[in-house]
Amino acid sequence: MxxxxxxxxxxxxxxxxxxxxxxxxxxxxxxxxxxxxxxxxxxxxxxxxxxxxxxxxxxxxxxxxxxxxxxxxxxxxxxxxxxxxxxxxxxxxxxxxxxxxxxxxxxxxxxxIVLFSPEDLNLIKGGPSYRRKFLDIEVSQVSPYYYHLLNEYKHILKQRNNLLKNIRDKKDNKELLEVWDEKLIETGSKVINKRIDVVEKLKLLARLGQRKITNGSENLKIDYDCSLSNTGKKEETDIIFKQDLVNNRKEEIYKGYTIFGPHRDDLILKVNDIDIRKFGSQGQQRTTALALKLAELEFMKSETGEYPxxxxxxxxxxxxxxxxxxxxxxxxxxxxxxxxxxxxxxxxxxxxxxxxxxxxxxxxxxxx
Ligand SMILES: Nc1ncnc2c1ncn2[C@@H]1O[C@H](COP(=O)(O)OP(=O)(O)OP(=O)(O)O)[C@@H](O)[C@H]1O
Ligand SMILES: [Mg+2]
The missing domain is CATH 3.40.50.300 (P-loop containing nucleotide triphosphate hydrolases)
Known part of the structure; x- marks a missing residue:
């Protein structure tokens, strides 16, 4: 286009x-x-x-x-x-x-659209929210369903966090959590599973990108880093999500916010098996940011049939x-x-x- x-x-x-x-x-x-x-x-x-x-x-x-x-x-x-x-x-x-x-x-x-700007170094150097945003914007553009899911999840999360705070402050009853847990698990599992699928595709594309830019000397490996205790198989995401919530009830109430779910997930980026976030040189980090963007271009092309x-x-x-x-x-x-x-x-x-x-x-x- x-x-x-x-x-x-x-x-x-x-x-x-x-x-x-x-x-x-x-x-x-x-x-x-x-x-x-x-x-x-x-x-x-x-x-x-x-x-x-x-x-x-x-x-x-x-x-x-x-x-x-x-x-x-x-x-x-x-x-x-x-x-x-x-x-x-x-x-x-x-x-x-x-x-x-x-x-x-x-x-x-x-x-x-794919935008690449100097701030994209944050994709590598910055906190997990930058990498989540990268995935979310990319997937939302090719999947209206995902955009809708994500907004729903944000809404549920907000309500659930309010409730956790209220339970902590003795203004609300613990039993009310169950309804929100169910909604959180249902929507959150779909978000996680979609992201896992997308990262599988990006993995290959970003690896190719990085090799191209570095004349074959750098191998980039991307993995989805899920906050749930075990991502394992996609069919089990909701079961594990539920276990994690039940097992960590006390901590969540004490903290007053939700500590598991797609809003806590991240991407792991390794170049030649080294964590590029912590140990990569500035140049390598830039290359990786560029490789991710090139992967994004190819991903969108494969999903929509047209380059953005x-x-x-x-x-x-x-x-x-x-x-x-x-x-x-x-x-x-x-x-x-x-x-x-x-x-x-x-x-x-x-x-x-x-x-x-x-x-x-x-x-x-x-x-x-
Ligand atoms: N709402 C606004 N109304 C009028 N001017 C604005 C508004 N918001 C920002 N600007 C002005 O727009 C100007 C241009 O901003 P822009 O970021 O596009 O510059 P740029 O050409 O990209 O510069 P640089 O090379 O430094 O990145 C700024 O000087 C800013 O003051
Ligand atoms: Mg500018």
Missing amino acids: FIDKILLKNYRNIKETILDLSPNLNIILGYNGQGKTNLLESIYLLGTGSSHRSNVDSDLINWHREKALVQVLLKKKDQDLRLSLIFTALQKRIEINNTPYKKISDLIGNLN VLLLDDVFSELDELRRDTLLSVVTDRIQTIITATDLSIPSVLKRDHYKVFNVREGNIKEE
Whole structure:
């Protein structure tokens, strides 16, 4: 799939812009603080339903305006789509081909996105929540059912945690837990099992990615690290979940929150059998983050039959020549890529009709 046109109105510092994008490579150039990441963020928002930088919708609207619009014309294998998101501080309105929708879940899955930015080093260095988020955003984009499950799970977890606190503070009765346990186990087991399936697929793809970037010298191994006492077989996830809850009742009540479940899970990342999180060099960690993103591209392709749109924010300056070339060779002629940089010497392998260059200055974006 690729974005043919994008229209922005009052999105952060971008006042009104229409861009015709190349289906191949788009290079967005500008000094710091001009609006490059804002452009990528708006595309990410339309794909995933939320910004990667802010949880507050009003942050995304120009400070001097009340309403913002992001719209794309999307070309997919079997159809063209016009996706719009119109939002105020209080509400979001979605339109798909002029039909209005209310829920963000209606939007997700239409425009698939993979974003790679310098902060993705957190995928390796940061806490487990970064890796869970990586999995969740990726899977949600290709499976509306998973997105729905995840939201349901979050809701149940919140209720159950409140109840645990109340039981601890003697405001509620222990017996009430059983109902919430059942809901937690049912939904949580489905989330875990789906993630286990996805990690099985990613495992192979990420291994290939890492080998490619390092000329075969590094072997990446990914595993799903489940908080349940034994993941064992998928058919048993719910049984083990239940045992863990029952056996640790006292501790959960004492702590006042749920200590088992997909919200506590993680990914283990090993390179040549060494835990890359703890012992990897900065370069190896970067490579692994890139390998995970390349795996994500291939995963989405295998699930949907089309490559997603790739957003690369400021990452070229951080990669050495081999990694840069590998990345370009992966994307060229196959994956629409939008890349930002403060300056970029355009690699000579690129033919002129394969890319477009845009300059950004104080929120104005112009094709060169
Ligand atoms: N809601 C908003 N309204 C108006 N301007 C905003 C809003 N939110 C952020 N900005 C401004 O947008 C500007 C550009 O931000 P952006 O992150 O896109 O820069 P950038 O070009 O990616 O810079 P860098 O190269 O440093 O990453 C910032 O200077 C910021 O002050
Ligand atoms: Mg930026």
